[in-house]
Amino acid sequence: xxxxxxxxxxxxxxxxxxxxxxxxxxxxxxxxxxxxxxxxxxxxxxxxxxxxxxxxxxxxxxxxx
Numbered sequence: 001x002x003x004x005x006x007x008x009x010x011x012x013x014x015x016x017x018x019x020x021x022x023x024x025x026x027x028x029x030x031x032x033x034x035x036x037x038x039x040x041x042x043x044x045x046x047x048x049x050x051x052x053x054x055x056x057x058x059x060x061x062x063x064x065x
Contacts, residue, residue: 003065 004010030037051057 027037029035
């Protein structure tokens, strides 16, 4: 189970995912131009984001968890 508490362990959530509409547009463009689509791996998508001053990204569980 998840023992994290909003406001204590985190204050925002975000998941960089593609909207279904965007995927359909890309698939249509690929089909129209006789192109092949491949898989995408977004496991490390957070690495491309820009952090604001004072923001920290934790990549491991905090002490006590």
